[in-house]
Amino acid sequence: MIKAVVVDMDGTFLTSENDYDRERFKKIYQILSNKQIRFVVASGNQFAQLKSFFPGMEENIAFISENGALVFENNLLIKESHFELDLVQQVMSYLKDHHIDANFVLCGVHKAYIEAAASEEFKSFAATYYYALKEVDRIEELEEDKYVKFALSVPVEKTTSIQEALQHSFGKKIVAVSSGHGSIDIIIPDKHKAFGLSYLADKWGISPKDILAFGDGNNDAEMLQYVGHSYAMANGSELVKKVAKHSAPSNDESGVLQVIEKYL
Numbered sequence: 001m002i003k004a005v006v007v008d009m010d011g012t013f014l015t016s017e018n019d020y021d022r023e024r025f026k027k028i029y030q031i032l033s034n035k036q037i038r039f040v041v042a043s044g045n046q047f048a049q050l051k052s053f054f055p056g057m058e059e060n061i062a063f064i065s066e067n068g069a070l071v072f073e074n075n076l077l078i079k080e081s082h083f084e085l086d087l088v089q090q091v092m093s094y095l096k097d098h099h100i101d102a103n104f105v106l107c108g109v110h111k112a113y114i115e116a117a118a119s120e121e122f123k124s125f126a127a128t129y130y131y132a133l134k135e136v137d138r139i140e141e142l143e144e145d146k147y148v149k150f151a152l153s154v155p156v157e158k159t160t161s162i163q164e165a166l167q168h169s170f171g172k173k174i175v176a177v178s179s180g181h182g183s184i185d186i187i188i189p190d191k192h193k194a195f196g197l198s199y200l201a202d203k204w205g206i207s208p209k210d211i212l213a214f215g216d217g218n219n220d221a222e223m224l225q226y227v228g229h230s231y232a233m234a235n236g237s238e239l240v241k242k243v244a245k246h247s248a249p250s251n252d253e254s255g256v257l258q259v260i261e262k263y264l
Contacts, residue, residue, distance in 0.1 A: 104151060
């Protein structure tokens, strides 16, 4: 029996137009609510951005943001993990000193930070995913915040080499994971989406075997391995297709909604 439904957003729940069939989901969500089936959003994106997709419903949806570092329920932060400050400085120095052709956003609990000198193109890109975004003169001069993730934008053809170089340089101190399309997230080891989801499942008394989850990127792999009913999107990476038990139609075919409707 399904007791919770968990969805990644970009490339999974959202179409290529960065939206979803809202009327169709509204009907599904009402049925889920009536059956007391939890709905969870699990994404690498910022909470402020994620909840904007669900106006009027955000208090009844749990959010696992920043790839598992932050967990929200009833609009409240209920679980957080963050990097040590000296490691944050080390990673920033590496990104700047090694000229790895990466733009990046430093993600905190309260806000995300980007340098004022960044290109307008990158600022526009960052603003799409980080609604609480602050421009700073020097990102090394850390604000009073706790830091949970680095979000990198790199040339698509260099994604794998940069990811591997980061992992080699910092070893077990970080995890560099690609979510596709030239995006690399540097996250806290073991603080992935499955970590956040397991915290919620324990809190709610739900077994992983009763959870239905969807994903498309490599940062969804642990979550799909954790749940009993896992779906890789048709447009997903080879890794998620390998670890998921089932496949769903693509995000542009509202594949998540199709599968949920069949379960209901």
